[in-house]
Amino acid sequence: MSCDKFKDLLMGYLDDEISEQERVELEKHLTECDECTKELADFKDLKSITDDITLYQPEDEVFDQYWSSIYNRIERAAGWIILSVSGMVLLFYAGYMMIEEIIHDETLSWVFKGALLAFIAALSVLLVSVLRERLNTRKKDRYKDVRR
Numbered sequence: 001m002s003c004d005k006f007k008d009l010l011m012g013y014l015d016d017e018i019s020e021q022e023r024v025e026l027e028k029h030l031t032e033c034d035e036c037t038k039e040l041a042d043f044k045d046l047k048s049i050t051d052d053i054t055l056y057q058p059e060d061e062v063f064d065q066y067w068s069s070i071y072n073r074i075e076r077a078a079g080w081i082i083l084s085v086s087g088m089v090l091l092f093y094a095g096y097m098m099i100e101e102i103i104h105d106e107t108l109s110w111v112f113k114g115a116l117l118a119f120i121a122a123l124s125v126l127l128v129s130v131l132r133e134r135l136n137t138r139k140k141d142r143y144k145d146v147r148r
């Protein structure tokens, strides 16, 4: 058998995928052929590298999950911000229309009008404060996750 024939067997030899007869012939040839022995050593190095790559694959999956969870969090944070901002705009707008109507209603007393204005102003301040607290808590949560 020529060297080329044995070189074709080397990969299969490392993976234990050649016949008993082929294995015996190859091992015999390896004892008397430096070139094929060197090639086998190269294949062994290559195989250990590809084995390492195979070992890293599960970690890649964890990495993918990590990124998809980050993406989910960004999505949720964006949802919260849009919800808060649009809710505030709706409230301010509804409040504004209410004030307009009530201020021009001559049958209502100024005490009621003043109390209502104060109530709406306080509500707006509280909403902004709650939103700001939410955003601050979010930032702290993010650092907590990194430490974990």
Ligand SMILES: [Zn+2]
Pocket (backbone or CB within 6 Å): 002, 003, 006, 029, 033, 034, 035, 036, 037
């Ligand atoms: Zn050879």
